[in-house]
Amino acid sequence: QVRLMESGGGSVQAGGSLRLSCLGSGSQFGGNAMAWYRQGPGKRRERVASITKAGNGNYADSVKGRFTISRDNAKNAVYLQMSSLKPEDTGVYYCNTVLSAWSWGQGTQVTVSS
Secondary structure (H helix, E strand, C coil): CCCEEECEEEEECCCCEEEEEEEECCCCHHCEEEEEEEEECCCEEEEEEEHHHHCCEECCCCCCEEEEEEEEEHHHHHEEEEECHHHHHEEEEEEEEECCCCCCCCEEEEEECC
């Protein structure tokens, strides 16, 4: 079973930037399309970005042009560069496969103040 560990969250003002990291144990990491999800206060978890095994990114409309997903298969890592942050980006951010196939990690909290 792959263990996922997210980090890099924090509190920033609107317009700020953060870079999230997700490290996964096990050798299956590079063989999967991966995604970042977030769960805002009182909201359901939603997928905000995904990346194919080849490294092609796809984004939810709400983050397109502001977030960039990347991966380093040699390090079993997926990253999310977030810029021009908005208060509505506030939430706990998680990584997982695009099918949410693995157990969820603890997530990392992102708080954006206006």
